[in-house]
Amino acid sequence: MRLIDFLIRWSPLAILALAWEAAPRLGLINPQSLPPLSVVAVSLWQLAASGDLLTNGLQSLWRLVAGLGLAILIGVPLGAAMASNRIVNVIVAPIARALYPMPKSALIPVLLLWLGLGNASKITLIFLGCLLPVLMSAYNGVRGVEPVMLWSARSFGRGPLSVLFGVAVPAAMPELLAGIRSALALSFVLLVSSEFLMARDGLGYLISFLGDGGAYAPMFAAVIVVSSLGFAADRLFLGLMRRMLAWRG
Amino acid sequence: MSQIVFDAVRHGYRTKGRAEMVALSDVNLTVEQGEFVSLLGPSGCGKSTLLYLLGGFVPLQSGRILMEGKPVTGPGPDRGVVFQNFALFPWKTVRQNIAYGLERQGLTAQARTERVQQFIDMVQLRGFEDSFPSQLSGGMRQRVAIARTLAVDPRVLLMDEPFGALDAQTREIMHEELLAIMRRTPMTTIFVTHDVREAVYLSDRVAVMSSRPGRIKEVVTIDLGPRTGPDIMKSAKFNEYVEYLWSQVKTDAVKAMQ
Numbered sequence: 001m002r003l004i005d006f007l008i009r010w011s012p013l014a015i016l017a018l019a020w021e022a023a024p025r026l027g028l029i030n031p032q033s034l035p036p037l038s039v040v041a042v043s044l045w046q047l048a049a050s051g052d053l054l055t056n057g058l059q060s061l062w063r064l065v066a067g068l069g070l071a072i073l074i075g076v077p078l079g080a081a082m083a084s085n086r087i088v089n090v091i092v093a094p095i096a097r098a099l100y101p102m103p104k105s106a107l108i109p110v111l112l113l114w115l116g117l118g119n120a121s122k123i124t125l126i127f128l129g130c131l132l133p134v135l136m137s138a139y140n141g142v143r144g145v146e147p148v149m150l151w152s153a154r155s156f157g158r159g160p161l162s163v164l165f166g167v168a169v170p171a172a173m174p175e176l177l178a179g180i181r182s183a184l185a186l187s188f189v190l191l192v193s194s195e196f197l198m199a200r201d202g203l204g205y206l207i208s209f210l211g212d213g214g215a216y217a218p219m220f221a222a223v224i225v226v227s228s229l230g231f232a233a234d235r236l237f238l239g240l241m242r243r244m245l246a247w248r249g
Numbered sequence: 250m251s252q253i254v255f256d257a258v259r260h261g262y263r264t265k266g267r268a269e270m271v272a273l274s275d276v277n278l279t280v281e282q283g284e285f286v287s288l289l290g291p292s293g294c295g296k297s298t299l300l301y302l303l304g305g306f307v308p309l310q311s312g313r314i315l316m317e318g319k320p321v322t323g324p325g326p327d328r329g330v331v332f333q334n335f336a337l338f339p340w341k342t343v344r345q346n347i348a349y350g351l352e353r354q355g356l357t358a359q360a361r362t363e364r365v366q367q368f369i370d371m372v373q374l375r376g377f378e379d380s381f382p383s384q385l386s387g388g389m390r391q392r393v394a395i396a397r398t399l400a401v402d403p404r405v406l407l408m409d410e411p412f413g414a415l416d417a418q419t420r421e422i423m424h425e426e427l428l429a430i431m432r433r434t435p436m437t438t439i440f441v442t443h444d445v446r447e448a449v450y451l452s453d454r455v456a457v458m459s460s461r462p463g464r465i466k467e468v469v470t471i472d473l474g475p476r477t478g479p480d481i482m483k484s485a486k487f488n489e490y491v492e493y494l495w496s497q498v499k500t501d502a503v504k505a506m507q
């Protein structure tokens with residue numbers, strides 16, 4: 001039964017792979033614009049063997065982790081403080097509300113101008129893009145915590161900070177983690193698009209460099225790598241989330 | 250000096266764009282050390298508000314509330330609270346929930362572990378130490394909440410319709426357990442309920458509240474002697490109290506429904 005489940009689950013992907021292999025070979029699609037999957041696979045192998053994949057991949061991963069990590073480190077306390085303290089709310093809420101609808105990719109030229117082609121511009125972009133979804137989910141999560149739970153903590157002699165970070169934030173964890181998950185997806189978008197436009201390394205740069213040079217098979221290989229990384233990161237996060245929220249039963 | 254004093258307490262809620270809603274008007278009540286006093290009244294008459302004011306969760310607007318002679322200024326471990334919906338920390342296990350209140354009490358780790366186990370045993374949750382609240386029944390959850398509150402050894406116990414969310418059978422079991430706990434460790438208790446039989450069964454005195462605005466209409470002393478078991482509910486005296494209190498509450502309950 002497990003085998004049948006497995007086959008059913010993966011058959012759409014297998015069909016897609018077969019179609020990818022067949023279409024260019026049968027001349028249904030110009031092999032120039034879509035090389036057959038097997039050719040792409042060979043390119044992937046070569047790209048990996050050359051070390052290009054690893055160096056660029058690590059560079060991208062570092063930008064992602066740093067940008068998203070900063071957004072969590074700053075967004076969670078700030079959003080939680082906003083939800084529980086009027087003064088913080090009065091100061092931060094208008095700024096957050098104004099920045100929320102702004103397409104963060106519009107900042108790419110500005111960041112390029114200010115921070116150049118190095119890591120700082122990409123990390124800043126990912127940080128800025130992820131900050132608001134993380135901050136808003138912390139804010140909404142903490143605001144939704146039942147007052148009696150907080151009162152309960154206070155009647156055990158806990159001060160405001162202990163109540164906020166020891167009770168309100170853990171209670172808001174389901175909403176907070178959902179927000180971080182969407183920020184994770186967004187961080188990949190921002191990473192790749194910023195590396196297209198302002199970088200000398202990274203997977204996004206690799207894709208655009210290979211594409212510009214007409215090396216389409218390795219370009220597709222790099223696209224597959226980025227997509228797989230995005231997929232794996234989401235699965236990993238989902239697993240972590242399930243573990244952290246096991247108490248929900 | 251009474252242990253708890255409510256003196257001319259008035260409380261109004263303001264909602265934007267509406268006139269002030271007077272939830273409590275001129276409430277006077279004193280509770281002596283060791284007494285079990287119920288606040289009985291229809292829903293919406295201000296029972297929770299009164300309890301939250303004593304708990305220090307809701308700031309006092311006018312009048313005085315004294316706890317052992319000192320005005321209440323905020324929440325504190327001297328007043329242990331048990332809420333209707335338990336207010337447990339759902340991400341903590343039974344053991345961790347009960348330990349929470351003890352973490353700031355300067356106990357050694359070993360003394361804390363022992364005390365947690367002692368209270369787990371008291372509420373008969375041995376075997377469920379590592380369960381999360383979501384894995385427990387309503388009655389078990391409320392037992393965790395009671396253990397968590399009693400473990401910090403409060404001076405008085407405030408309970409806001411603690412058994413209101415439980416089915417009738419579980420509620421009866423919880424009554425016996427609460428009485429047993431009170432026999433072993435007598436403690437001043439203010440118990441909020443809208444259930445007349447529950448109030449009579451558990452209390453030394455019952456304060457009947459009326460609604461709109463909430464005030465204490467009458468305080469009835471329940472003279473049933475030590476509670477030896479549910480048989481007491483069959484006695485004529487018990488039923489006289491129930492009938493009398495019900496007649497006192499009824500007019501307001503009907504009013505509250507309109």
Ligand SMILES: Nc1ncnc2c1ncn2[C@@H]1O[C@H](COP(=O)(O)OP(=O)(O)O)[C@@H](O)[C@H]1O
Binds near residue numbers: 262272292296297
């Ligand atoms: N936070 C609040 N804001 C506005 N009105 C409230 C609030 N809390 C309670 N009330 C109102 O005050 C009255 C008394 O409420 P409450 O103390 O909860 O009564 P009870 O516990 O007896 O049901 C009710 O009419 C209720 O609607």
Ligand SMILES: [Mg+2]
Binds near residue numbers: 296298409410
């Ligand atoms: Mg109430």
